[in-house]
Amino acid sequence: MHVGAALLRPGYPFSSWPWRALAYLATTVPVAGVLSAGMLIVGAPLIAAVNAVRQQGRPISLPLALFLTVGALTMVALAPLVSVAVCAVERWRLGIVDARPLPRPPWRGVWARYTTAAAWREVAYTVWLGSVVPVAYWIFALITLLDLMLVASPWTAGHADGVVVWWTTIDTPRQAVPYAILGGLLAPLLWYGVGALAAAQGAMARWLLDQPVDGAALREVTRSRARLVDAYESERRRIERDVHDGAQPRLTSLALQLSLARLDVPEESPAAKPLAVAHEQAKGLMVMLRQIVHGIRPQSLTDLGLAGAVRELANEATIPVTVHADVERPLPELIETTAYFVVSESLGNVARHARATRAQVRLVAEPGRLVVEVSDDGRGGADPALGSGLTGLADRVAAAGGRLLLASPPGGPTLVRVELPCRP
Incomplete structure (x- = not known):
């Protein structure tokens, strides 16, 4: 003050x-x-x-x-x-x-x-x-x-x-x-x-x-952050590829072998119950592994693009969600992934905290940037200081070179706006 x-x-x-x-x-x-x-x-x-x-x-x-x-x-x-x-x-x-x-x-x-x-x-x-x-x-x-x-x-x-x-x-x-x-x-x-x-x-x-900001040092910090983000994205894609192409097929084959073994073992056999437990654990592990791969880069984002993947998120939401997408040109992978998780996290916050009856997602590719807006008619009052969700989301957006703006007065509505740099 x-x-x-x-x-x-x-x-x-x-x-x-x-x-x-x-x-x-x-x-x-x-x-x-x-x-x-x-x-x-x-x-x-x-x-x-x-x-x-x-x-x-x-x-x-x-x-x-x-x-x-x-x-x-x-x-x-x-x-x-x-x-x-x-x-x-x-x-x-x-x-x-x-x-x-x-x-x-x-x-x-x-x-x-x-x-x-x-x-x-x-x-x-x-x-x-x-x-x-x-x-x-x-x-x-x-x-x-x-x-x-x-x-x-x-x-x-x-x-x-x-x-x-x-x-x-x-x-x-x-x-x-x-x-x-x-x-x-x-x-x-x-x-x-x-x-x-x-x-x-x-x-x-x-x-x-006051001590002036060292412009050269600030530019070097920005460049090093960009290099770290690129390295993180490359490593993330490698892990996704290894899990999807290596561990997941083997786990699927294991679950199939356990299923065939259950057919050959009589139900009154002492090995039937442990075999059934192993089969269920293998199927549960498959689901968990699929969720891990989805968290790295959703398959729907690869297959459908950003607009299609966001519409799929809207269809899975617990409240009606309207999607307006004006994204025609291809976007960098980092920008697409960041925008997807912005929408996913924002809709998750709406479902958990907002008590809203409807929500709206807007994607607009403007010259030099991608604008993502998620709004709802809930009770408002969202505060980054009360939890790590919005803070983590803002950090993720900042790592991609963008910025997050939040408007959430008590009583609503709430608007999350994210601006991501997107060079043509």
């Missing part, structure tokens, strides 16, 4: 967040003040020299030029080192208005303070804190002072020759009453202004002080 999100909540003015924002701004003043004073040592003479050149045309004197040059070089040389302490304090202070952790980068030596992008991002934040932040605070303080003047105008108008409020002069307390009312109405906006100013400063701190 952070002050930016708290600003959008109805109870913000009565929560602790405005006070936390005020504490954050108050503790910023000494830090920004010291930085601003240090920058003015060089900045003020530089501005004065530039104005003299522009207005009077006089060249900058040699001592002043030397002072400005040495001062600027000194500031540039010291900024990466000074920013270490400043940003360490700022990371700690950010916790006042932002509960999200902001890790501190490890110390990599003095040379790294001048050669790494992260160090110069800290320098940029330090400069911003000593230059832009004081100006923003002065503007906000001026607005606050003007509002206080409006509120206090009925009491000050009677004890002075005239009180100037914006564009008019107030001579009597009665004339000041409307302005006091306006100031009272604007006061709550200042309370929000405190939070907005703290949120803006905190967002800048997080943007400049």
Whole structure:
């Protein structure tokens, strides 16, 4: 939670967040003040020299030029080192208005303070804190002072020759009453202004002080995940082929031999009962093995394609399921398999949890992607945090390079939408 999100909540003015924002701004003043004073040592003479050149045309004197040059070089040389302490304090202070952790980068030596992008991002934040932040605070303080003047105008108008409020002069307390009312109405906006100013400063701190994502490392992680998925799919197909072509025919032959042996053994024989038990176990093992092969890659997906296999799932569902399929071009095997299991798992969740009376499956092959939608008219309230089914499904979709979107308000309906990349 952070002050930016708290600003959008109805109870913000009565929560602790405005006070936390005020504490954050108050503790910023000494830090920004010291930085601003240090920058003015060089900045003020530089501005004065530039104005003299522009207005009077006089060249900058040699001592002043030397002072400005040495001062600027000194500031540039010291900024990466000074920013270490400043940003360490700022990371700690950010916790006042932002509960999200902001890790501190490890110390990599003095040379790294001048050669790494992260160090110069800290320098940029330090400069911003000593230059832009004081100006923003002065503007906000001026607005606050003007509002206080409006509120206090009925009491000050009677004890002075005239009180100037914006564009008019107030001579009597009665004339000041409307302005006091306006100031009272604007006061709550200042309370929000405190939070907005703290949120803006905190967002800048997080943007400049957070560690940037390594794009090259992220691309390598994506490529390695794709390689792992491809290797997994290849191994999965090999296991399916070995089970289907090797173990399953042998088990079928064993069950057939046991069936023939039962015909040759009299029922009163001591071997009849163990033989019957062995025959039933062999048939049960055949069913289990068929289910295992079906779980690796359903045979209906190979024989009928994605649309046909999904219609077969719909026919086996315990509630009426309507299928709308617009998939004409062939799809990659990984995408087909992922889409099939999305529909299978979603319909299974509908049957187990949704208390729905009907469901609908939609398959659309759009340019560059396959969209799978499963909706129902059940009670809704599906939450990935309450079970591993939706989380596992989202992980499976992510492994294929897609994304899963869930809409399930309490009372329903529920919609599961999956978008899978599908290059032509």
